[in-house]
Amino acid sequence: MALLAVSNLGKQFGGLQAVSEVSFSVERGMIKAVIGPNGAGKTTLFNLITGSLTPSSGSVLLDGRDITGHRPHQIASFGIARTFQNIKLFPGMTVLENVMIGRHIRSSGGFIASMLHLPWVLAEEQRIRQAALERLEMLGIAELAELEATSLAFGQQRAVELARALAMEPDLLLLDEPAAGLNIYETAEVGRLISSIRQLGITVLLVEHDMSLVMDISDEIVVLSFGRKIAEDVPEAIQSNEEVIKVYLGE
């Protein structure tokens, strides 16, 4: 069974059909990319999967369970983590604290209780700290743990965002333009990080405009144009698909 199965998904904004009858699935352990021109509906698709938007039609199954229309925090607790086009780290907090917040979503104590330092949550707090540190180590940025997150270089902030998403222990990680705003060295580094995340057994679905990154790391690619899926295939086939070249790659 596919880890994620999107069926006939649609979203209408007034008279605009932003996503139209989109179906695809993501097998466990795969890196799958969604590409397409500006306004093709990629971010809307992500928002439908993660519960930020309610679909007008269709369904989303995670590991066979219908998660269509659930709230974002519920979907996060079912095992889908995401990062955003614009990095959203908390200012005034260290890298470690930012990553610990991701972990709190999965903890029993809850974020408020832990902020109040209730005694019964201190042991849990220690475990969360340890788990967050392990995520930083996995991504090779443990030495940044005590620095203020928003003072870091852009590429490092992106890695912190990935660590925070990993701290949620997701089965599926959705990355919205992970290379946006990064230089070629930082983009190559993010590519390595995404590949190493897959090595941890986490399935990845990403939206990305950087075609060298997409072609390098993806197992399969879905192409959207005007809200519709126009192609789905392995990278080599997508690169030589005439319709894809016409609407997107040939730009």
Ligand SMILES: Nc1ncnc2c1ncn2[C@@H]1O[C@H](COP(=O)(O)OP(=O)(O)OP(=O)(O)O)[C@@H](O)[C@H]1O
């Ligand atoms: N909340 C909204 N209300 C109305 N229209 C919207 C809303 N969100 C997106 N749209 C429209 O839906 C279409 C798809 O937008 P979306 O942001 O999903 O495209 P995208 O493929 O992610 O584009 P980009 O590559 O520029 O990020 C666009 O025409 C956009 O203007």
